[in-house]
Amino acid sequence: MNKTVLDLWVGLFVIAGVAALLFLALKVGSTSVVSVANSYEVVARFDNIGGLKPRAPIKSAGVVVGRVADIRFDNETFEAAVTLRLDNRYAFPKDTAAAIMTSGLLGEQYIGLEAGGDSQMLKDQDRIFITQSAVVLENLIGRFMYGQAQEGAPQ
Amino acid sequence: MPMTCDWKNSVLKRSIENLGNRTLQGVWRIGFAARFFVAVLLHSGTAFRRFGLTIREMYFTGVLSLIIILVSGLFVGMVLGLQGYETLQTYGAEEALGILVALSLVRELGPVVAALLFASRAGSAITAEIGLMKATEQLSAMEMMAVDPIARVVAPRFWAGVISMPLLAALFSAMGIFGGYLVGVQLIGVDEGAFWSQMKSAVDLERDILNGVIKSVVFGVAITTIALFEGYDAPPTAEGVSGATTRTVVASSLAVLALDFVLTAFMFRGLN
Amino acid sequence: MHNDNLVEIEDVEFGYGDRPVLKGVNLTARRGQVIAIMGSSGCGKTTLLRLIGGQIKPGRGTVRVAGQSLGELGQAGLYRLRRKMGMLFQFGALFTDISVFDNVAFQLREHTDLPEDAIRDLVLMKLHAVGLRGASQLMPAELSGGMARRVALARAIALDPMLVMYDEPFAGLDPISLGITGNLIRRLTDTLGLTSLVVTHDVQESLKIVDYIYFVSEGVIVAEGTAAEIRASDLPYVHQFVHGEADGPVPFHYPAPSYADDLRLEKQRA
Numbered sequence: 001m002n003k004t005v006l007d008l009w010v011g012l013f014v015i016a017g018v019a020a021l022l023f024l025a026l027k028v029g030s031t032s033v034v035s036v037a038n039s040y041e042v043v044a045r046f047d048n049i050g051g052l053k054p055r056a057p058i059k060s061a062g063v064v065v066g067r068v069a070d071i072r073f074d075n076e077t078f079e080a081a082v083t084l085r086l087d088n089r090y091a092f093p094k095d096t097a098a099a100i101m102t103s104g105l106l107g108e109q110y111i112g113l114e115a116g117g118d119s120q121m122l123k124d125q126d127r128i129f130i131t132q133s134a135v136v137l138e139n140l141i142g143r144f145m146y147g148q149a150q151e152g153a154p155q
Numbered sequence: 156m157p158m159t160c161d162w163k164n165s166v167l168k169r170s171i172e173n174l175g176n177r178t179l180q181g182v183w184r185i186g187f188a189a190r191f192f193v194a195v196l197l198h199s200g201t202a203f204r205r206f207g208l209t210i211r212e213m214y215f216t217g218v219l220s221l222i223i224i225l226v227s228g229l230f231v232g233m234v235l236g237l238q239g240y241e242t243l244q245t246y247g248a249e250e251a252l253g254i255l256v257a258l259s260l261v262r263e264l265g266p267v268v269a270a271l272l273f274a275s276r277a278g279s280a281i282t283a284e285i286g287l288m289k290a291t292e293q294l295s296a297m298e299m300m301a302v303d304p305i306a307r308v309v310a311p312r313f314w315a316g317v318i319s320m321p322l323l324a325a326l327f328s329a330m331g332i333f334g335g336y337l338v339g340v341q342l343i344g345v346d347e348g349a350f351w352s353q354m355k356s357a358v359d360l361e362r363d364i365l366n367g368v369i370k371s372v373v374f375g376v377a378i379t380t381i382a383l384f385e386g387y388d389a390p391p392t393a394e395g396v397s398g399a400t401t402r403t404v405v406a407s408s409l410a411v412l413a414l415d416f417v418l419t420a421f422m423f424r425g426l427n
Numbered sequence: 428m429h430n431d432n433l434v435e436i437e438d439v440e441f442g443y444g445d446r447p448v449l450k451g452v453n454l455t456a457r458r459g460q461v462i463a464i465m466g467s468s469g470c471g472k473t474t475l476l477r478l479i480g481g482q483i484k485p486g487r488g489t490v491r492v493a494g495q496s497l498g499e500l501g502q503a504g505l506y507r508l509r510r511k512m513g514m515l516f517q518f519g520a521l522f523t524d525i526s527v528f529d530n531v532a533f534q535l536r537e538h539t540d541l542p543e544d545a546i547r548d549l550v551l552m553k554l555h556a557v558g559l560r561g562a563s564q565l566m567p568a569e570l571s572g573g574m575a576r577r578v579a580l581a582r583a584i585a586l587d588p589m590l591v592m593y594d595e596p597f598a599g600l601d602p603i604s605l606g607i608t609g610n611l612i613r614r615l616t617d618t619l620g621l622t623s624l625v626v627t628h629d630v631q632e633s634l635k636i637v638d639y640i641y642f643v644s645e646g647v648i649v650a651e652g653t654a655a656e657i658r659a660s661d662l663p664y665v666h667q668f669v670h671g672e673a674d675g676p677v678p679f680h681y682p683a684p685s686y687a688d689d690l691r692l693e694k695q696r697a
Contacts, residue, residue, distance in 0.1 A: 006214045007210060009214055009218045010210050010211075012218075013213070013218045013221065013319075014213075014322065016322075017217075017322025017323065017326055018322070020325035020326045020328070020329035021322070021325040024328060291518065292517070292520035293522055295482065295520065298509075299482070299509055300510075300533065300582075301506040301507070301537075
C-alpha cells in the first residue's frame with residue numbers, strides 16, 4: 001500500500017468523521033441557550049414546583065429566555081427556592097411574575113415569565129416576588145369533586 | 156461394574172472444581188490484561204512521535220470499516236424511521252419522529268452498534284494479525300533486533316482504534332439520521348420542517364451528543380485493548396489464533412454492552 | 428577485558444514450572460568460530476539460544492555475552508547488546524507486510540540515523556552477500572523457503588553484529604539450498620569476523636562447516652568436540668545421532684506396558 005494513498009484515505013476518513021460530528025453538533029443538537037458567562041441569576045420562591053427540574057426552560061411569550069439553574073428547599077419558610085438563569089440579552093421589570101406551566105397536557109414543566117410594568121429592571125441576585133405554583137392534578141380533581149358535591153348537596 | 160456414589164470422583168465435584176479453576180484463570184487473565192493495558196500506555200511514545208505508524212493503522216482499522224458502518228447506519232436509521240412512525244402514529248405524535256431517531260442514535264445505537272460492528276470487523280482483524288505475527292515469530296524477531304514490539308506494533312494499533320471509534324460512531328449516527336429522514340420524510344411523508352426543528356430542540360449538545368462521544372471513546376479503548384491482548388497472548392498455533400479471534404469478538408461485545416449500562420446509568424441518572 | 432570467549436554459559440538451569448528443560452549446562456563459544464548445538468527435538472537447544480538472546484532468564488547460573496552478564500543488564504542494556512547480535516529464526520520470521528528491501532533495512536532505519544542513500548547501499552550490499560540483490564522489491568509471500576531464510580540472514584547481519592544465532596537453518600531445505608546455506612554461514616563467519624551459533628540436527632551439513640560441536644540431551648551437554656572428534660566418537664548417543672541409527676540411547680519405542688500384556692488383553696475381549 002503506497003504511503004501517500006494510505007495517508008489520503010486516512011485523511012478523508014478523519015475529515016468525514018469530524019464532519020459527521022459537526023453535523024450532529026450543529027444541525028441535530030442545540031446548545032443550552034445560556035452559559036454561565038452571558039447570563040444573570042434571579043431567585044423565585046414557590047409553594048409547589050410540581051415536576052419542575054433543573055435545566056427546564058424559562059419562557060416568556062413562548063420564547064426560551066433562560067434555564068432553571070438550581071432548585072432548593074428552604075427549611076425555614078418551607079418553600080421551594082428556584083434559581084433562574086436568564087440570558088443577558090433580555091431584561092425584565094422588577095414586578096415580573098413567574099408561573100410554573102406545563103408544556104402541552106402532560107408534557108414537561110417550565111417557568112413562564114409575564115413581564116410587569118415597573119421601570120426598574122431585575123438585576124443579578126434579585127428576587128421575583130410574584131409567583132404562581134404548579135397546578136397539582138390531584139388538588140384540581142379534589143376541588144372539582146368537592147365543587148360537584150356542593151352543587152349536589154342543597155337539593 | 157457397580158455404580159457407587161463416589162464423592163471424590165463424582166461429576167458434580169469435578170464440575171465445581173472446573174468452575175472454580177476457570178474463574179480463577181479468568182481473574183488471573185484479567186489482571187494480566189490490565190498490566191498489558193498499562194504497558195501499552197507507557198510505551199505509547201513511539202506511536203505519537205512516529206505518527207505515520209498510527210496513521211497507517213488507522214487506515215486498516217478505521218477506513219476499512221467505513222463501508223460496514225455507513226451501510227449499517229443507514230439501515231438502522233431507516234428501520235428506526237419505520238418502527239418509530241408506526242408507534243408514534245397511535246399517539247398522533249408523528250412529528251416527533253425526528254426526535255426519536257436522533258436521540259436513539261446519538262445516545263445509544265450510534266456508539267453501541269458501531270462498537271459491536273467495529274469489534275467484529277476491526278477487532279478480530281487486529282487479533283488475527285498480532286496472533287499471526289506471534290506465531291510466525293515476527294514479534295520475537297523484532298525483540299531480538301532491539302525494537303520493542305509493544306511500542307512499535309501494539310501501541311500504534313491501540314491509538315488508531317481509540318481515535319477511529321468515535322469518528323465511526325458519529326458517522327453511524329449521521330447516516331442513521333439521514334436514513335430516518337429518507338424513510339420518514341421522503342417515503343412516509345412526515346413534515347420535513349417538523350422533523351428537523353423538533354429534533355434540534357430536543358437533542359442537547361452536552362447531554363446527548365457529548366455523552367455519546369464519550370461512550371464511543373470508552374468503547375474504543377475497551378475493544379482495542381481486548382483485541383490486542385488476545386492477539387498478543389494467543390498460543391502460537393493455528394487453533395490458538397482462531398480461538399483468540401473468536402474470544403476477542405465475544406469478550407469485546409460483552410464489554411461494550413456492560414460498559415454501556417454503566418455509562419448510561421452514570422450519565423443519565425441526573426435526568427430528574 | 429577482551430577474552431577470547433564471546434559467549435559463556437555457566438551452570439545454567441532453566442525450566443517451565445516444575446518441568447526442567449536445562450539441568451546444568453556449561454558452554455563457551457570462542458570468537459570467529461562456527462559452533463553447532465545439536466540434539467534431538469525438544470532437548471533444549473532453542474532454549475539455549477533464547478537464553479543467550481536474553482529473551483528468557485535462567486533459573487540458576489550465568490549467561491555472559493562479550494563479558495557482560497545478561498542477568499545484570501537492564502532493559503536498555505539488553506537492547507544495546509541485542510543490536511550487536513543477529514538471530515535467524517527457523518522460517519525466517521520476515522515481516523510479511525513489507526518488502527524484502529524494507530525488511531533488511533529495518534534495523535538500519537530503527538537504530539541509525541543514516542540517510543536513505545546510505546541505507547540503500549548497505550541493504551543492497553547485504554542482499555548481494557546472500558545472493559538476492561535482484562529480489563529486493565519482492566514481498567516475503569513471494570519467496571521460497573530457502574530464499575526467505577537468506578533474506579532473513581541478510582537482515583540479521585544488517586548492523587554487522589558480532590554474534591549470529593541460527594535456529595535450525597537447514598530444516599526443510601532442498602539439497603541445493605542446503606549447500607548454499609552452509610556455505611553462507613561459513614563464509615560470512617570468516618569474512619565478517621563473526622561468531623556463529625548454529626542450532627541444528629542436520630549432521631552431514633554441519634559437520635562440513637563447524638569448528639566445534641556441543642551435544643545436548645535431556646537438558647545436559649553429553650558430548651563436545653571438534654568435527655573430527657565427533658565423527659570418531661564412540662559415545663553411544665553421539666554415535667546414534669551421527670550415524671542416524673534407529674535405536675540406541677534414544678529409544679525407538681515410546682514408553683508402553685509390555686507388548687505381551689497388551690495383546691493378551693485384546694485376545695480376552697475377543
